[in-house]
Amino acid sequence: MANLNIIYREKDVPNIHELPVYLKHGGYDALKKALKMKPAEVIDLVKASNLRGRGGAGFPTGVKWSFIPQSEPVKYVVVNADESETGTFKDRQIIENNPHQLIEGSLIAAWAIQATAVYIYLRGEFWDLAQSLDQHIEDARKKGLVGDNIAGSGWNCMVYTHLGAGAYICGEESALLESLEGKLGMPRVRPPFPANKGGGLYGEPSVINNVETLTNVPWIINNGADEYKKIGTEQSPGTKVFCVSGHVEKPGNYELPLGTTLRELLFTHAGGIANGKQLKGVLPSGGSGPVIRFAGNDDPLLDTPMTYEDFAKIGSILGSASIIVMDEDTDMTWVAAKITKFFKHESCGKCTPCREGTYWLDKTLDRIMSGQGQEKDVDLIASVARNMQGVTLCALGEFAANPIIYTIKNFPEDFKARLDGTAAPVVVAGH
Ligand SMILES: Cc1cc2nc3c(=O)[nH]c(=O)nc-3n(C[C@H](O)[C@H](O)[C@H](O)COP(=O)(O)O)c2cc1C
Numbered sequence: 001m002a003n004l005n006i007i008y009r010e011k012d013v014p015n016i017h018e019l020p021v022y023l024k025h026g027g028y029d030a031l032k033k034a035l036k037m038k039p040a041e042v043i044d045l046v047k048a049s050n051l052r053g054r055g056g057a058g059f060p061t062g063v064k065w066s067f068i069p070q071s072e073p074v075k076y077v078v079v080n081a082d083e084s085e086t087g088t089f090k091d092r093q094i095i096e097n098n099p100h101q102l103i104e105g106s107l108i109a110a111w112a113i114q115a116t117a118v119y120i121y122l123r124g125e126f127w128d129l130a131q132s133l134d135q136h137i138e139d140a141r142k143k144g145l146v147g148d149n150i151a152g153s154g155w156n157c158m159v160y161t162h163l164g165a166g167a168y169i170c171g172e173e174s175a176l177l178e179s180l181e182g183k184l185g186m187p188r189v190r191p192p193f194p195a196n197k198g199g200g201l202y203g204e205p206s207v208i209n210n211v212e213t214l215t216n217v218p219w220i221i222n223n224g225a226d227e228y229k230k231i232g233t234e235q236s237p238g239t240k241v242f243c244v245s246g247h248v249e250k251p252g253n254y255e256l257p258l259g260t261t262l263r264e265l266l267f268t269h270a271g272g273i274a275n276g277k278q279l280k281g282v283l284p285s286g287g288s289g290p291v292i293r294f295a296g297n298d299d300p301l302l303d304t305p306m307t308y309e310d311f312a313k314i315g316s317i318l319g320s321a322s323i324i325v326m327d328e329d330t331d332m333t334w335v336a337a338k339i340t341k342f343f344k345h346e347s348c349g350k351c352t353p354c355r356e357g358t359y360w361l362d363k364t365l366d367r368i369m370s371g372q373g374q375e376k377d378v379d380l381i382a383s384v385a386r387n388m389q390g391v392t393l394c395a396l397g398e399f400a401a402n403p404i405i406y407t408i409k410n411f412p413e414d415f416k417a418r419l420d421g422t423a424a425p426v427v428v429a430g431h
């Protein structure tokens with residue numbers, strides 16, 4: 001089995017964030033190798049590896065790159081370092097500890113699509129990371145690895161960082177492009193899609209990839225698609241960083257092969273459910289994915305392999321793999337109400353079902369949580385949430401409907417306890 005720290009290489013090589021250390025351990029060799037290949041060959045190699053986007057949707061990366069029309073003279077690579085999904089904190093660790101591998105992966109993507117520049121869009125709170133990333137980019141530029149005549153190839157490509165202002169919606173790729181252009185971060189109407197003329201950054205064809213996705217690329221170029229596919233499963237190859245938070249003994253980021261079971265992640269790596277409690281629920285993709293119900297620590301569902309395909313089979317999504325763990329004492333109505341407050345606050349308001357829907361869900365849940373709810377309120381929120389599905393301009397509307405729909409479906413007894421007064425009234429804090 002190949003070395004499993006593809007992403008978090010600092011675990012094997014201390015100080016790999018420093019350029020001399022990175023170079024000593026094969027850093028930028030993959031870029032030099034890629035520069036000797038034809039751009040189309042690089043795309044074919046990444047396609048053959050079946051690397052899937054780590055930003056949430058799991059879209060095949062090489063296929064995404066192949067959508068870019070080569071005939072257009074100006075093209076961009078945009079790195080999504082917005083990292084705003086609830087419970088997600090993996091990209092930060094990459095930027096802090098292995099930044100050159102991200103820069104190298106972004107430049108390989110840029111060579112593959114023949115981009116003129118790379119923009120790394122970071123969430124506003126990452127201002128300190130943006131500063132250190134600027135320094136790493138400058139170090140690489142001074143060594144001739146970024147900017148003009150990269151590695152003596154005659155090819156020019158600069159890498160820039162850009163800070164957002166701290167809005168969840170700016171992680172959505174088209175809102176991110178708007179924000180990067182200096183406009184209000186609101187999703188665009190598509191088509192045209194970012195890969196097409198008119199749809200990308202400044203109207204030019206653009207590839208948008210997540211930080212973790214691009215950090216995989218140097219390893220794939222160095223070791224080949226077949227080696228990469230030996231890790232993980234056929235449909236979900238490679239490693240994945242799982243961000244574990246909530247009621248576990250050892251929360252944190254764990255890089256493991258895709259296909260590792262949820263049981264192994266939670267009980268072998270994350271130390272088990274905190275304080276000897278039993279597992280009740282898991283949000284596998286932060287607040288945005290369907291919540292999964294567990295009947296304690298022996299539930300066979302815990303043996304589900306963590307892949308895009310297996311999580312779809314159990315009625316949820318792997319998404320960004322931000323695994324929020326909840327024990328037997330968790331009130332799932334509180335969870336639904338808390339997440340709803342987040343989405344209400346973060347809805348950009350551009351389309352009616354999401355803007356109005358999140359408002360009404362929040363208001364009605366407040367009533368239920370305060371002990372004033374009636375049975376018809378649960379039907380009302382279920383109906384409002386259903387009416388948000390599939391009709392909004394971006395996926396945030398869908399994300400906001402999920403906590404309601406799946407909490408009512410998977411934890412009906414928690415709602416019942418709210419309505420019959422068994423659960424004590426509570427005010428859920430939020431915006
Ligand atoms: C509301 C919303 C928020 C998102 N936030 C992020 C984010 O913080 N980081 C990210 O990489 N992708 C985020 N995405 C997904 C991006 O739109 C896009 O699919 C992703 O950056 C593509 O990269 P990938 O193909 O490498 O996964 C978000 C999507 C939506 C709808």
Ligand code: SF4
Binds near residue numbers: 350351354398
């Ligand atoms: S779904 Fe919500 S966040 Fe997305 S565009 Fe519509 S209002 Fe904005």
